[in-house]
Amino acid sequence: MNPLQFKRHRRLRKTESMRSLVRETYLHKEDLIYPIFVVEGSGVKNAVASMPGVHQVSLDYLAEEMTELEHLGVRSVIVFGVPNEKDAVGTQAYHNEGIVQQAIRYIKKEHTSLTVIADTCLCQYTDHGHCGVIRNGDIANDESLELITKTAVTQAEAGADVIAPSNMMDGFVAAIRKGLDEAGYSQIPVMSYAVKYASAFYGPFRDAAHSSPQFGDRRAYQMDPANRLEALREAESDIEEGADFLIVKPALSYLDIMRELKDRYHLPLVAYNVSGEYSMIKAAAQNGWVNEQEIVLEKLTSMKRAGADLIVTYFAKDVARYLEK
Template identity: 85%
Template sequence: MSDLQFKRHRRLRRTESMRALVRETHLQTDDLIYPIFVVEGEQVKKAVASMPGVHHVSLDNLSEEMNELEQLGVRSVIVFGVPNEKDAVGSQAYHEEGIVQRAIQHIKGAHPNLTVVADTCLCQYTDHGHCGVIRDGDIVNDESLELITKTAVSQVKAGADVIAPSNMMDGFVTAIRQGLDEAGYSQIPVMSYAVKYASAFYGPFRDAAHSSPQFGDRRGYQMDPANRLEAIREAESDVEEGADFLIVKPALAYLDIMREVKDRFNLPLVAYNVSGEYSMIKAAAANGWVNEEEIVMEKLTSMKRAGADLIITYFAKDAARYLNQ
């Protein structure tokens, strides 16, 4: 045996302190952005059936949620609204008294140190559930951009720190950037859903946001899961148009795409750890099939390792508790 020549990699794995010393990828609470679903009404904190631990929350219960996040060290949220009224053009998305606008005002008023990201789309607000305006059965691009830009401006006027357009209309970064600049909000960054696939992992979110399409699907504007080079073209367009962050959604099934985007573009990269990825783990853990803490931390670390600087995740509270132990 003394004549054998090989490298002893295990030397750096012997103890927990040694493993921590040489660890290459680190997850921390500042990396996490927590999604919250705000609804009309009072004293509402209603569980989303398909997403254990996630709730619909009314404005008067927002402070309880924000206090918990601040205590855990999570300093960023992304706000989704679930309005009572919907119409063909999603007018509640850009109404000054819309549910998201009021939620942003509430959060920033009581918790000014939290970073509030506003999801900017029409699908929760349209009676047909699509992300744009429909003409002759088609989701029209340029007319939709006008309403999406109005939505972004109204959200910033309410106090949003970051605009996150998720509609996947062509040119949405250019339109929003121009609209914000003209309204005097040139300092507000755009966190673009640059690479958003038409994924089966979105099912529980549509339950939470009440945003399922009433006809057809979103494959005409969201990306084909089989495509890699198209993702680079999408991200490149958004960089050229002035995006400040790039989101890849979903995250877990697209770690290869995240790595390519990160390697090619020098902007902060955001992984969206979507609802289906969340609910699968919650269901498996509830059945005793997996160790929830271990698998959550392994999964989130894999996103950081693939290049993510930030992670939008429904596990933000859980992960923060694990990190704070």
Template identity: 80%
Template sequence: MKDLQFKRHRRLRTTESMRSLVRETHLNKEDLIFPIFVVEGENIKNEVSSMPGVYQVSLDYLTAEMQELEDLGIRSVILFGVPHEKDETGSQAYCETGIVQKAIRQVKEDVPSLTVVADTCLCQYTDHGHCGVVRDGEIVNDESLELIVETAVSQAKAGADIIAPSNMMDGFVAAIRRGLDEAGFVNTPIMSYAVKYASSFYGPFRDAAHSSPQFGDRRAYQMDPANRLEAIREAQSDVEEGADFLIVKPALAYLDIMREVKDRYPLPVVAYNVSGEYSMIKAAAQNGWVNEKEIVLEKLTSMKRAGADLIITYFAKDVARYLSES
């Protein structure tokens, strides 16, 4: 060993304080956006069967939920609505007294410091479960845009801080930007679901939001999981149309895409740590197969390392507690 020359990388790993000193990627509470499923009615707090620890809540439970998030140091939420009534055009999505519009007003009144992101889509509100208008079995693009714009404007009027369109119709960012501007909401940013794959990881969400398609699937408008360059084209279009944030969804199986998006575009990138990713870890942890805290922190750190500035995650409360312990 006397004449052997090599680099001693382990010098920077010798203690926890040393490892913390040279750590390159950091996960913070401010990075987290917590999804909330709001339902109509009273005295409702239903645990989603496929998502342990995630609940559908009625408006009378919402204030306490928001206060808990504020106490934990979580500053942002994204709201999803589950209406009583659905119809062909998803009219409750853009109704001034719709469940999400009511929830937005309540959150902004009760806990104004929280940033409210409004999911802007039709799928939870249509009786067919698709993200747009259906004509002769086809999800039509341009007619859908009109209703999506109407939804975005109604959410902004209710007080949403950020509009997050998830429908994957062509031109949705340009249409929403024009609609918001014409309605006087020139300062309301758009958090675009720019790269949204037709993924098998969404199953538990559809259980929570009651948004499963009643026929066919969403592959005609969500992206093929095999495609990389298509993701860049989608993100490029949204940048050109005026997006302020770019979401990559799902996150874990598409970290390579997230890195490319981050490297190419000077906008905040948002990782959506989706329901299937959440439920798999919860199930494994409940069976004692993994250490939940360690694997969650490792997973979310991988998203930050891949380029995410923000993370939408059902683990937000857990992570906030983990970070407070450290």
């Protein structure tokens, strides 16, 4: 008889089959949302230097990309546009023949099994790189809401299944919900970037989307990374305004925020595994410093464990392949 009194937790870790039997958190292909960058022109497949494996593609390459995703079992995409022309008010964001609108129409016609989420913002389309209209050196909140609402409506008209506004203007969910409803799209859900921090992890994305601010930064409208309670206020406001999903961006440094949101609210929660998080792992793996598959699966599982129902990730194709093994 053992004279010591203690619990033997290792009994449930002895074999892989036992570990699998008691595993609490699982990652599924259906959890994954793949971001895609669509550019104007034809025959374009530009590698993003800071994001190995990620490309900007023209419309004629979408068939290849979407077919691969369907084959892998990834069911959702979020579409970002990179226009040739930019101006002070981001006209191409809400043009009926804008690059995102064209991409949505193609995907919904030819790849009907996919859920198409439209990133709804102005920063890729403005010549100053900010997420709204500039007035006296500042972002004019309410005037910007009008343009982001126009963008959402044209994306819904093109066939988007979900509208995902990311500009962090006050009232953006309320404005978009009202605009969609009045235009006859009351059935289209809003996936709000409810909690979006002014993060250093966005750098590679700005290479891919050509969306770097030409002056200043976005700290006046994106959140201070030091703040927790502010995230709860932001999420609560978006829920009151009609959001159907909540996004936390970035994911890895804000797992605590995801857990709090999941415990408090009951909407589907989306983790955005952002470009910097992706590129750091890719770089380390290329140098042989980490096992890419193991670290990616561990990282994404941590997001699910923290409460994420869905994950936007540039690793979506890789993870789908890992899960097949």
